Amino acid sequence: MKILITGGAGCLGSNLIEHWLPDGHELFVIDNFVTGKPDLLSGLRGLSLCEGTIADAKLVKQCFADFRPEVVVHAAASYKDPDDWEEDNATNILGSINVARAALEFKSRRIINLQTALCFGRAQETPVSNDHPLAPFSSYGITKTAGEQFMLLSQVPLLSLRIANVTGPRLSIGPIPTFYKRLKAGQRCFCSDTARDFLDMSDFLSFMDLAIAASENKTGVFNIATGKAHTIKEVYELVARHLGLEPGEVRIVPAAADDVPVLALDPEQTEQVFGWKAAIDFEETISRQLSWYDEHGVSEVYSHLKKVESA
Ligand SMILES: NC(=O)c1ccc[n+]([C@@H]2O[C@H](COP(=O)([O-])OP(=O)(O)OC[C@H]3O[C@@H](n4cnc5c(N)ncnc54)[C@H](O)[C@@H]3O)[C@@H](O)[C@H]2O)c1
Numbered sequence: 001m002k003i004l005i006t007g008g009a010g011c012l013g014s015n016l017i018e019h020w021l022p023d024g025h026e027l028f029v030i031d032n033f034v035t036g037k038p039d040l041l042s043g044l045r046g047l048s049l050c051e052g053t054i055a056d057a058k059l060v061k062q063c064f065a066d067f068r069p070e071v072v073v074h075a076a077a078s079y080k081d082p083d084d085w086e087e088d089n090a091t092n093i094l095g096s097i098n099v100a101r102a103a104l105e106f107k108s109r110r111i112i113n114l115q116t117a118l119c120f121g122r123a124q125e126t127p128v129s130n131d132h133p134l135a136p137f138s139s140y141g142i143t144k145t146a147g148e149q150f151m152l153l154s155q156v157p158l159l160s161l162r163i164a165n166v167t168g169p170r171l172s173i174g175p176i177p178t179f180y181k182r183l184k185a186g187q188r189c190f191c192s193d194t195a196r197d198f199l200d201m202s203d204f205l206s207f208m209d210l211a212i213a214a215s216e217n218k219t220g221v222f223n224i225a226t227g228k229a230h231t232i233k234e235v236y237e238l239v240a241r242h243l244g245l246e247p248g249e250v251r252i253v254p255a256a257a258d259d260v261p262v263l264a265l266d267p268e269q270t271e272q273v274f275g276w277k278a279a280i281d282f283e284e285t286i287s288r289q290l291s292w293y294d295e296h297g298v299s300e301v302y303s304h305l306k307k308v309e310s311a
Contacts, residue, residue, distance in 0.1 A: 001291060002026045002071070003025075005027060005030075005067060005075055006076035009036025011170045012166060013031070018124070019180050019209075021046050024046070028047070031104060038311070054095030055095045055098070071110055072110070072111040072112070074112065074136070085139045088143040092146070093142035097151075100151045100156045104156050109138075110214075112208070113151055114161055115161055116162070117162050117223075127227040128264065130266065148221075157209055159219055160221045161224045167285055168200065180243070190251040190253050193232075193254050194228060195229035195262045195263070198285050204278055223266055226267065227265065230282050239286070
């Protein structure tokens with residue numbers, strides 16, 4: 001299958017590439033390497049690469065004209081500076097519009113859009129059902145939601161996935177790499193008083209296999225998650241124990257103004273429509289992530305939240 005992946009040099013994109021290339025899929029990546037790493041993609045047979053931004057409509061159109069993708073995985077996203085609304089706007093809104101228009105013009109069979117659970121904002125329920133109202137409040141959440149809504153408006157065949165916190169190779173965002181890096185360096189940590197739904201990469205990839213092969217009628221928005229929230233303190237304790245440390249007392253701080261206290265997504269509808277269910281439990285998910293860091297280390301850690309002092 002010919003699959004175009006925007007943001008293919010990022011965490012989820014590069015895991016999809018490693019997963020799909022051995023199956024013989026033909027892949028094409030557009031990435032500007034803002035958070036993705038070019039070296040991950042160099043010299044791979046079956047993969048073509050265009051370095052550039054999806055905010056450039058002409059460039060996106062040219063890539064689609066050259067490659068003619070059957071399926072598009074839209075993974076490119078801007079989030080690393082929460083105050084850079086212009087860049088979030090350019091990538092997450094305009095970029096998504098450009099991808100939707102090109103997919104329509106060149107008759108791609110479907111777009112699979114990777115959406116953040118922050119589209120739900122401070123949700124009124126746990127776990128959050130598929131049809132919960134959207135109420136994003138950060139630059140990342142607002143622009144990703146607007147991008148998704150324009151894609152839906154465009155009438156392009158769209159599967160938009162509201163995804164839990166995926167863990168796996170090259171994860172460089174959130175509490176797991178932060179705790180691992182700080183505890184290894186002998187630095188103190190604090191835990192925000194929040195809870196999240198952690199999904200193992202293998203579960204994400206098994207869903208994506210179903211998504212690219214799904215029949216025409218399987219479009220719309222779906223939660224890809226375990227449905228269970230675990231506190232950041234639980235994560236901290238698992239990381240400490242993995243490193244042979246006694247977790248002891250850790251400072252708990254209230255959720256930051258731009259953060260969401262509890263976020264878990266109800267996967268029931270996804271389970272019914274796709275026959276998919278997350279298979280890896282929380283402890284095993286975190287353990288796999290930490291074993292990966294043991295072998296490969298932690299790179300630079302990004303966040304879509306404003307910086308908070310840890311002292
Ligand atoms: N990782 C998760 O747990 C998770 C959860 C929910 C949703 N998502 C969504 O999945 C997608 C991928 O997330 P990720 O964790 O792999 O992030 P990532 O930062 O690792 O990957 C994003 C990629 O997009 C590229 N990019 C940014 N702006 C671009 C632009 N203007 N043009 C082209 N490429 C651009 C980056 O260089 C990077 O390679 C994002 O859309 C994100 O919102 C991720």
